[in-house]
Amino acid sequence: MVPFEAKTHAPRSDWEVYAHVIHALMLRDMRxxxxxxxxxxxxxxxxxxxHIFLIVGLMVARGISAPLEGGTALFIATxxxxxxxxxxxxxxxxxxxxANKPLxxxxxxxxxxxxxxxxxxxxxxxxxGLIVVFLILICFGVDPRPPEPIMAVGGYCAALLLGLGxxxxxxxxxxxxxxxxxxxxxVTISFYLTSGVYFLPQFMPPQIYEAMKYNPIVQxxxxxxxxxxxxxxxxxxxxxxxxxxxxxLSIGLIMERTLVRRLA
Numbered sequence: 001m002v003p004f005e006a007k008t009h010a011p012r013s014d015w016e017v018y019a020h021v022i023h024a025l026m027l028r029d030m031r032x033x034x035x036x037x038x039x040x041x042x043x044x045x046x047x048x049x050x051h052i053f054l055i056v057g058l059m060v061a062r063g064i065s066a067p068l069e070g071g072t073a074l075f076i077a078t079x080x081x082x083x084x085x086x087x088x089x090x091x092x093x094x095x096x097x098x099a100n101k102p103l104x105x106x107x108x109x110x111x112x113x114x115x116x117x118x119x120x121x122x123x124x125x126x127x128x129g130l131i132v133v134f135l136i137l138i139c140f141g142v143d144p145r146p147p148e149p150i151m152a153v154g155g156y157c158a159a160l161l162l163g164l165g166x167x168x169x170x171x172x173x174x175x176x177x178x179x180x181x182x183x184x185x186x187v188t189i190s191f192y193l194t195s196g197v198y199f200l201p202q203f204m205p206p207q208i209y210e211a212m213k214y215n216p217i218v219q220x221x222x223x224x225x226x227x228x229x230x231x232x233x234x235x236x237x238x239x240x241x242x243x244x245x246x247x248x249l250s251i252g253l254i255m256e257r258t259l260v261r262r263l264a
Contacts, residue, residue: 086217089163093119093167165250165252168248172251
């Protein structure tokens with residue numbers, strides 16, 4: 001008779017433990033926000049998609065044509081998608097802390113882990129919504145493929161980076177000013193309406209256009225649109241946009257390590 005041998009498991013590395021923690025937080029986040037069915041996730045993904053095509057429908061009904069070739073739907077999508085990606089990513093980071101803060105009583109879970117898990121979920125949701133937008137455009141006979149895909153994808157990634165950085169700063173502000181969660185919604189609405197989603201900022205007077213360029217969302221939208229309209233005739237300060245993204249992320253991480261942890 002062969003003696004019983006106890007199974008020995010190799011100790012997990014710190015990265016493996018961290019990956020399991022993030023995976024568990026993602027699953028919990030999706031189940032609490034989207035429900036136990038795929039329909040909940042479908043509704044959340046379709047919400048920004050419905051927002052985009054509602055604006056397109058209103059513009060078509062009012063007879064407002066797009067200032068560029070390719071149709072109204074493509075023009076609005078190239079502006080609204082990066083703006084909404086930034087808006088949802090930066091806003092949902094604050095909600096992640098409020099909804100999941102009791103989990104930080106477990107020693108393996110930190111506040112920043114909640115942000116990372118929510119960020120990954122929002123990234124997947126954002127690209128899923130982008131695929132849905134592409135499919136709808138194809139159904140309407142619009143070719144959603146950009147002539148310069150690397151340029152367009154770079155703009156989307158810049159929107160995600162900036163959303164993560166501003167979201168981390170929002171968490172720091174929220175730790176000592178809870179009302180910021182409502183105040184930031186008003187800020188993002190004003191940014192959304194003035195960032196060039198529905199118009200071309202370069203057609204504004206030069207003084208106003210130069211001032212608008214200080215808003216990184218304006219340049220991110222132009223970045224994405226350059227991938228679809230290479231002849232757009234605008235210049236994007238890529239270092240400025242990336243500086244905003246990495247700079248805000250660095251400030252957010254410093255705030256999380258110093259301010260947020262002390263107040264938690």
